[in-house]
Amino acid sequence: MNKVMSNKLVIALYVLPALLLVGVLIFIPLILSGYYGLMEWDGIGAMKFIGLENYSNAIRDLKFWDSAWHSLLLAIFSTLSLVIYLAISMILASKIKGSDLLRKIYLIPMLLSSVAIAQLWIKVFNPTNGMLNSILMSLGVDSPPAWLAEPKFVLFAIFVPILWQYAGFYILIYYAALKNIPGSLIEAARIDGASAFQIAYKIKLPLIMGVVKVTIVLAIVGSLKYFDLIYVMTGGGPNGASEVMASYMYKLAFASNDFGYGSAIGFLLLVITLIVTVIIRKLTATKEEIQY
Amino acid sequence: MGRLGYAFLYLCLGIIALFQVFPIVWLFLFSLKDNSEIFSGSPFALPTEFRWENYQKVWEGGIGVYFFNSVWITGLAIILTVLLASMATFAITRMNWKLNKFVLGLFMVGLMIPIHSALIPLFNMFLNVNLIDNPLSIVITYTAYNLPITMMILLGFYYTLPREIEEAAIIDGCSINRLFFRIILPMTAPVISTTVIINMIYNWNEFVFVNTFISSDEYKTLTVGIQNFIGQYMTDWGAIGATLIISIIPILLAFIFFSNKVVEGISSSAVKG
Structure with a gap:
């Protein structure tokens, strides 16, 4: 038995195909990204080593900091929206009939591609014939704005489909966590005279704090990686008002052929993502997990 | 909680469900219309005539x-x-x-x-x-x-x-x-x-x-x-x-x-x- 189950050749045959794919297509490119960042390179010709110049340029590049700021804003919006999702989940997890069906309905936008979502919401936001402005005009608003063409509105407009897309996902996670709380605990609190709000805030929330922390990491790290939706909806425009880190990197490499600088930005995106993940984990770490 | 309270909660949950689904329903409705109907009519109206030829056109295109x-x-x-x-x-x-x-x-x-x-x-x-x-x-x-x-x-x-x-x-x-x-x-x-x-x-x-x-x-x-x-x-x-x-x-x-x-x-x- 043990001999058969420790056959080195079999182990290698079973693990290596997957390990090679992940190594060659995920890990090596990540390392290469940092390396290409040290080069001046148009993607076709020879690479020229220029040391840390791309990285020092990035630090002084206002467009890069703008894009990082927009990513951060989206991360803040996403984190705040968790409060809404949590409130909805609390309602759903109380004695609501049809909560199963409702959760599934809420999940539908999560199944669509970002491209389809982006195209659909371009139409919703269409200045003259879109759903939003049609409704606004029928309510008597004279000239509603062209949402995606206004630098001051565009990030908020983009955030609406993001809110729409992820609602079902977070509600699903919170709902599962809330259903795991033993009913006897809630019952005991009720008998002691706690109000519904007190039960939610003082009992349910602390008990699912572990899950809440995970979703905070997901929301923030996910926001730093946003690309598809913004690339399709606005291409980072108007005039860079909705540019995020990933779309700025993409533009540098595949539109301006500045592959060296693009790689440097890509590598910074990786470093920032990892640092932020570690920081949030540290900040939200508790000394002891709550037992019940 | 009273019956009124529950009615209010269901109303909220229903509105959210509508918000989640309606853009897709609207998409489906206008996929069956032509431009003049989309631009002149209400976004919530059913198509006067179901234009399935839109689908055939893009599929073959x-x-x-x-x-x-x-x-x-x-x-x-x-x-x-x-x-x-x-x-x-x-x-x-x-x-x-x-x-x-x-x-x-x-x-x-x-x-x-x-x-x-x-x-x-x-x-x-x-x-x-x-x-x-x-x-x-x-x-x-x-x-x-x-x-x-x-x-x-x-x-x-x-x-x-x-x-x-x-x-x-x-x-x-x-x-x-x-x-x-x-x-x-x-x-x-x-x-x-x-x-x-x-x-x-x-x-x-x-x-x-x-x-x-x-x-x-x-x-x-x-x-x-x-x-x-x-x-x-x-x-x-x-x-x-x-x-x-x-x-x-x-x-x-x-x-x-x-x-x-x-x-x-x-x-x-x-x-x-």
């Missing part, structure tokens, strides 16, 4: 090709991913070797990385081996990037399989390949179906790899294809609506028939941002 590409690329990548992930998970969880925890750790690190950081080097790698504008590059990229999440979903199930099954099989003289393919793999069917659904959603909806690695129309998948297509039909809303509906129908059908599996898969994919 090129969407059919993209659809077919999405189907085979998604399918092939699913088979590869689930097979390779099952083999690796089997060797890591069931066989005895020293580095298994370390190798598992390597796979799990793959869950955290932002794909855009790897994009330029990947593009250059495929350029060097002549795989740019070749659908093979897409299939192997999808496989590699979905292996970590697929293994993560499989892991829990593999850890709970009873040792006795393996012992009995091997005492009976069963080879390890036979044990894996004939006994273990069929036993994991329930969790495999979850991973298939999750892989299907990811692959079907993926955009940036195809947009970067594929330039010929004949190899594009739906997500990238509809991008170009909509560029052509900029002003024909009915055609755009029909295109988008065609692109989301397969996933919606999968959801209608396997909603519990989808829910399960999406919850267990929570670690992937």
Whole structure:
């Protein structure tokens, strides 16, 4: 038995195909990204080593900091929206009939591609014939704005489909966590005279704090990686008002052929993502997990 | 809480459900209208005449090709991913070797990385081996990037399989390949179906790899294809609506028939941002 189950050749045959794919297509490119960042390179010709110049340029590049700021804003919006999702989940997890069906309905936008979502919401936001402005005009608003063409509105407009897309996902996670709380605990609190709000805030929330922390990491790290939706909806425009880190990197490499600088930005995106993940984990770490 | 309170809660939940579904219903409605009807009528009105020819027009205008590409690329990548992930998970969880925890750790690190950081080097790698504008590059990229999440979903199930099954099989003289393919793999069917659904959603909806690695129309998948297509039909809303509906129908059908599996898969994919 043990001999058969420790056959080195079999182990290698079973693990290596997957390990090679992940190594060659995920890990090596990540390392290469940092390396290409040290080069001046148009993607076709020879690479020229220029040391840390791309990285020092990035630090002084206002467009890069703008894009990082927009990513951060989206991360803040996403984190705040968790409060809404949590409130909805609390309602759903109380004695609501049809909560199963409702959760599934809420999940539908999560199944669509970002491209389809982006195209659909371009139409919703269409200045003259879109759903939003049609409704606004029928309510008597004279000239509603062209949402995606206004630098001051565009990030908020983009955030609406993001809110729409992820609602079902977070509600699903919170709902599962809330259903795991033993009913006897809630019952005991009720008998002691706690109000519904007190039960939610003082009992349910602390008990699912572990899950809440995970979703905070997901929301923030996910926001730093946003690309598809913004690339399709606005291409980072108007005039860079909705540019995020990933779309700025993409533009540098595949539109301006500045592959060296693009790689440097890509590598910074990786470093920032990892640092932020570690920081949030540290900040939200508790000394002891709550037992019940 | 009183009956009025409950009525209020149901009202709130109902409004949210409407907000989640209505944009898609609106999309479906205008996919069956022509421009004059869309621009003059109410956005909530049913089409006066159902213009299914919008669908026929875009299907024959090129969407059919993209659809077919999405189907085979998604399918092939699913088979590869689930097979390779099952083999690796089997060797890591069931066989005895020293580095298994370390190798598992390597796979799990793959869950955290932002794909855009790897994009330029990947593009250059495929350029060097002549795989740019070749659908093979897409299939192997999808496989590699979905292996970590697929293994993560499989892991829990593999850890709970009873040792006795393996012992009995091997005492009976069963080879390890036979044990894996004939006994273990069929036993994991329930969790495999979850991973298939999750892989299907990811692959079907993926955009940036195809947009970067594929330039010929004949190899594009739906997500990238509809991008170009909509560029052509900029002003024909009915055609755009029909295109988008065609692109989301397969996933919606999968959801209608396997909603519990989808829910399960999406919850267990929570670690992937």
